[in-house]
Amino acid sequence: MSLLENTHTLDALFAHSRLLPVITIESMHDVLPLIDALAAGGINNVEITLRTPLGLSAIELLRLERPAIGVGAGTVMDSMQFQAVVDAGAQFIVTPGCTDELLQLGVDSPVPLLPGVATASEVLAGYRLGYRRFKLFPAQASGGVPLLEAFAGPFGDVRFCPTGGITLDSAPAYLALNNVLCVGGTWMAPRSLIREGNWAAIQRLGEESAALF
Template sequence: MSPVAQHHEIRSGADVLDVSPVIPVVVVESAEQAVPLAQALLRGGIPVIEITLRSEAGLAAIEAVANEVEGMVVGAGTVLTPEQVGQVRDAGAQFIVTPGSPPRLLEAAVGSGLPLLAGAGTLTEMLTLAEAGLTAMKFFPAEASGGRAYLSSVAGPCPHLRFCPTGGVTPENARDYLALPNVGCVGGSWLTPKDAVAQGDWARIESLAAQAASLRSA
């Protein structure tokens, strides 16, 4: 485990953007998969993971990684309700990711005290988050919402906002996103293919993580 991976202080969403060029967006079907999966990512040089609540095992997986994988920054993704905000905080999540930012959810997430990457797909949503004091956010769904061209245009009127584009980001286009001045990192599911997770092919995930860790903005 590298010493660098052990000392990421995550106090805000902006800090989350600076941990790694890629945040793996992960769905696990059993909590038992979570720890070896996170360890494989860490060995590959990716010290951050977003475990989504898209499966029944999500909360238990967050708790397992938070407790057992030293040096891994673990976040909770696909947080949709105020109730889930409390659940992921109790499970040990170090940051929260939401696909959108309706008022009650945003209030609960901000009120939790956890760093937040709230989802925004339009300028109005981005400015609404900025009004709430958030300058780092998730751009989602990235490709469907206009992709790199949209984010490049946003940088003009809103140079103070920074993003983690997620949704349709691939190894082929990730570097183009990372080259934008307002992109801190990207989110992607390609680091943890469903079949590799199901088969426990941690070596493959480590290799994909190493390739992702080498992605840097131009």
């Protein structure tokens, strides 16, 4: 796939569901009920991180059992993890930063890459290769809404998925920006509620979050 085709794929994935729960799986028993609760709340895309060894298995399970959900792989750090998540069936890949290795892998990747950036120089590094969609991380710490407003000037054709430090209260300000593709965060599925198995509470958070847009 070309970078242009991958850009169109990302735009299509987030056209109707502009929220991206960032999820770290601690038990495989949580995967399906958690995703079902989010879907019932109106959220149809998720980022499964590789912060635990269960990330790959969770991606495989979701692609098999919940094919209607857009499943991305997050916290991808190197070429081995990149290939592993592609093999697991991830529909998009998210990285916390951008290295030359990761950017080059994404150029020819069969699935879209959202490289992590925090500065204009990092955006330019991806831009020169053809990237037009990025993850802004850590969003709040690196400048938040004012930074994205500033990026809109020189990078008029670029859109971002801000993640990091965003809450239910602060998400609307991000979603209101024209250069925001989607907003990621953990507030939609807090680890405490997952550990409790409180799927009803997560569904309510999903409904409150989906109502933002």
